[in-house]
Amino acid sequence: MTGETLAELIQLKKTGRELSDRQISWWIEGVTNGSIPDYQTTAMLMAIYFKGMSPRETAWLTHCISTSGDVIDLSSLKGIKCDKHSSGGVADTVSIPLIAIAASCGAVMPKMSGRGLGHTGGTIDKLEAIPGFNVNLTKAQFTEIVNRWGGAIMAQTSDVAPADKKLYALRDVTATIDSIPLIASSIMGKKLASGADVIVLDVKWGSGAFMSSTSEAIDLARTMVEIGEDNGKRTIAYVTDMNEPLGDAVGNALEILEAVQVLRGGGPPKLREVILTLCDEILIQSGLAQSPQEARAHALRAIADGSALRRLADIVSAQDGDPSFIDHPELLPQAAVERTVHARWSGFVSRIDARGIGEAAMHLGAGRQTKEDAIDLSVGLVLDIKTGDTVSAGQKIASIFARNDEDARVCEQEILASINVSPTAVPPWQTVVARITRKDGVVTYEHP
Numbered sequence: 047m048t049g050e051t052l053a054e055l056i057q058l059k060k061t062g063r064e065l066s067d068r069q070i071s072w073w074i075e076g077v078t079n080g081s082i083p084d085y086q087t088t089a090m091l092m093a094i095y096f097k098g099m100s101p102r103e104t105a106w107l108t109h110c111i112s113t114s115g116d117v118i119d120l121s122s123l124k125g126i127k128c129d130k131h132s133s134g135g136v137a138d139t140v141s142i143p144l145i146a147i148a149a150s151c152g153a154v155m156p157k158m159s160g161r162g163l164g165h166t167g168g169t170i171d172k173l174e175a176i177p178g179f180n181v182n183l184t185k186a187q188f189t190e191i192v193n194r195w196g197g198a199i200m201a202q203t204s205d206v207a208p209a210d211k212k213l214y215a216l217r218d219v220t221a222t223i224d225s226i227p228l229i230a231s232s233i234m235g236k237k238l239a240s241g242a243d244v245i246v247l248d249v250k251w252g253s254g255a256f257m258s259s260t261s262e263a264i265d266l267a268r269t270m271v272e273i274g275e276d277n278g279k280r281t282i283a284y285v286t287d288m289n290e291p292l293g294d295a296v297g298n299a300l301e302i303l304e305a306v307q308v309l310r311g312g313g314p315p316k317l318r319e320v321i322l323t324l325c326d327e328i329l330i331q332s333g334l335a336q337s338p339q340e341a342r343a344h345a346l347r348a349i350a351d352g353s354a355l356r357r358l359a360d361i362v363s364a365q366d367g368d369p370s371f372i373d374h375p376e377l378l379p380q381a382a383v384e385r386t387v388h389a390r391w392s393g394f395v396s397r398i399d400a401r402g403i404g405e406a407a408m409h410l411g412a413g414r415q416t417k418e419d420a421i422d423l424s425v426g427l428v429l430d431i432k433t434g435d436t437v438s439a440g441q442k443i444a445s446i447f448a449r450n451d452e453d454a455r456v457c458e459q460e461i462l463a464s465i466n467v468s469p470t471a472v473p474p475w476q477t478v479v480a481r482i483t484r485k486d487g488v489v490t491y492e493h494p
């Protein structure tokens with residue numbers, strides 16, 4: 047660039063000035079090709095964390111991230127391609143059942159997913175609990191499976207948005223994850239590169255999410271909707287609760303079993319509500335339903351008549367997995383030790399801290415503290431309670447699946463420390479807090 051150094055750009059951002067498109071392009075090119083040292087990029091990330099970015103800067107940063115590697119061309123797929131993305135949570139077993147239900151209703155869901163990090167889980171890790179399941183598809187295999195079955199899930203390749211990989215790894219170790227422009231450009235940079243026509247976002251708020259208030263989550267959701275719509279993608283965001291774990295199961299094989307329960311018509315009501323709400327949106331955006339009521343009727347029929355569960359089996363088989371686990375859960379990885387947790391107190395459950403529960407599962411080996419950690423697909427925990435429930439001392443409130451007794455004992459303490467019981471009634475968290483859309487340039491906020 048014309049005589050400017052990154053130190054000068056950091057100085058501009060540090061004093062709250064707006065970076066030009068050219069300056070942002072130069073920085074992200076340097077991040078991607080390795081010519082800018084990590085210590086300068088981390089200083090820039092911290093300056094952005096404190097000073098923020100204008101909508102223009104955020105939009106251009108997203109563009110630079112999305113074009114830092116391959117942009118996937120899905121034009122060989124028939125129909126309206128829908129993508130779904132969650133900003134990350136605990137017991138967030140949404141994508142797998144959602145794709146099976148939506149695909150069995152006729153939607154087209156080519157999904158690229160990531161792995162878990164810290165207290166949050168990742169769809170790719172969960173799928174690897176299924177014996178034989180191949181998450182590394184070629185583009186030809188991916189296209190063929192989506193054209194045949196309406197859905198496939200593969201690991202994001204390192205060729206998509208490589209700038210995000212580098213930035214995310216640096217953010218993870220420098221406490222700069224929870225910044226609206228950095229999260230929005232990271233998520234939307236990948237979504238714009240992965241070629242869908244419709245993007246449905248599930249933005250979490252609460253103790254287990256990056257956004258700790260509804261207003262911040264709504265801000266993040268609006269930012270991502272604007273970026274998507276500016277780039278010609280129909281983009282709809284939901285803000286949902288992540289103060290307590292969404293489902294009951296936390297851990298990879300355990301979450302696969304919970305996905306099957308949902309597809310059999312059961313599963314935790316709160317998890318079902320998020321899955322069905324996002325499914326309604328996908329069916330409407332795909333032109334497969336005219337109203338949320340009609341969409342919901344389709345989805346419930348696909349669950350009731352078994353077609354959604356059969357579709358999961360078909361996609362699993364197409365991706366080299368063995369679908370026998372659906373009827374034989376013992377074929378999934380099994381933990382050596384099972385321990386039951388009992389309530390110590392009687393009263394109303396006033397808090398089940400999602401982050402604490404996610405970290406308890408991570409310490410068992412279900413998640414990664416750092417990107418390089420190996421995980422154990424068999425371990426995790428299953429909760430029997432939700433906020434607002436009544437409990438009595440001695441009642442079973444959770445099961446722990448661990449590698450050994452010592453891990454299980456530590457996990458029990460962590461679970462108990464994450465749960466509060468109060469003598470007075472506590473209302474449950476509202477699951478779906480807001481829906482954010484933009485039409486003809488006007489952003490609309492609906493609160494269901």
Ligand code: URA
Pocket residue numbers: 133134214223228229230232233256
């Ligand atoms: N998920 C992402 O992909 N990026 C972020 O920055 C946060 C959550």
Ligand code: CA
Pocket residue numbers: 132134135138167168169
């Ligand atoms: Ca997730």
